[in-house]
Amino acid sequence: MINIAICEDEEKMQCLIERYINNILKDIEIEYKIQKYRSGEELIECDLKGIDILLLDIQMGKMNGMDTARKIRTVDNKMEIIFITSLIDYVQDGYEVRAYRYLLKPIELEELKKHVLNCIKEIEVNKKNYIVIKNKSNTYKIHSNEITYVEVQKKNMLIHTINKNFDVRYSLEKIEKDLNLDNFIRCHKSFLINLNYVENIKQNVAILECGQEVPISRYRYKDVKEKFLKFLGDRIC
Structure with a gap:
């Protein structure tokens, strides 16, 4: 319905x-x-x-x-x-x-x-788009459109969503492969962002709607900005 x-x-x-x-x-x-x-x-x-x-x-x-x-x-x-x-x-x-x-x-x-x-x-x-994360005795089903950004902290990963955060043992490469969606982009060796929730991109930082600032590495900045502008253009057209 x-x-x-x-x-x-x-x-x-x-x-x-x-x-x-x-x-x-x-x-x-x-x-x-x-x-x-x-x-x-x-x-x-x-x-x-x-x-x-x-x-x-x-x-x-x-x-x-x-x-x-x-x-x-x-x-x-x-x-x-x-x-x-x-x-x-x-x-x-x-x-x-x-x-x-x-x-x-x-x-x-x-x-x-x-x-x-x-x-x-x-x-x-x-x-239909979701990922399944297993962490010790817990299994999480997380819808991809609810993920705002993902960050790696030493051996742990923090998956930020619109409702809650998930602290799990997982690799950024694996979650990037699992998501496999055009609206996600690696902006830093330790960060992955969902372009749906990006409000603005400035030099070396992505500003999310919630006010959170996510770092963009210098050598990824050009690609991230171009993909963000294309994403906006595709949604408006």
């Missing part, structure tokens, strides 16, 4: 988006549900963790879409957010809340279809 939410203060636009989504998904063998909200405040009061894809208008009333997305990210890092706007000026702000998809008004069916289907594809892939 894919849960889709539309947060848009114009009723006509709400109905248009709902009609488009029904049109897009009618021939796809997938169960889905659409919920509609008229304001950011109304959306925030619902069960946010039950939403897979959110189509969010930026220019709304008291709480605009960007502020709504910031509140969402304090409790949910997995939701796929597609911004709806009349202006493209908000693209840079979208990086802060991990929203890389934009629909410009007037909304075109083919553009919406591209974004919705890509979101569904990512959701399905992420559900």
Whole structure:
């Protein structure tokens, strides 16, 4: 089941988006549900963790879409957010809340279809992508999209996720091979980062959304920065 939410203060636009989504998904063998909200405040009061894809208008009333997305990210890092706007000026702000998809008004069916289907594809892939770590008597199943970064400390490895950290005996080479995903990159001999959670890259440091700074070795800096920019470009296009 894919849960889709539309947060848009114009009723006509709400109905248009709902009609488009029904049109897009009618021939796809997938169960889905659409919920509609008229304001950011109304959306925030619902069960946010039950939403897979959110189509969010930026220019709304008291709480605009960007502020709504910031509140969402304090409790949910997995939701796929597609911004709806009349202006493209908000693209840079979208990086802060991990929203890389934009629909410009007037909304075109083919553009919406591209974004919705890509979101569904990512959701399905992420559900299947996980690693299994065995540590003494414990076995951990860790979803790759929840890992923010990994660091090696002497003989131990610390796997940082959005919910908790795992202190295990494991090699960085092994976990890098197990993940085998385009959004992960080795930035240092002792660090691996998930580009989904990188807010900015400066000289020799990656700044994550949580404010954590992860070192980038001098000889890896160029490759990391290029991959980060390509990652952002691919997500926006």
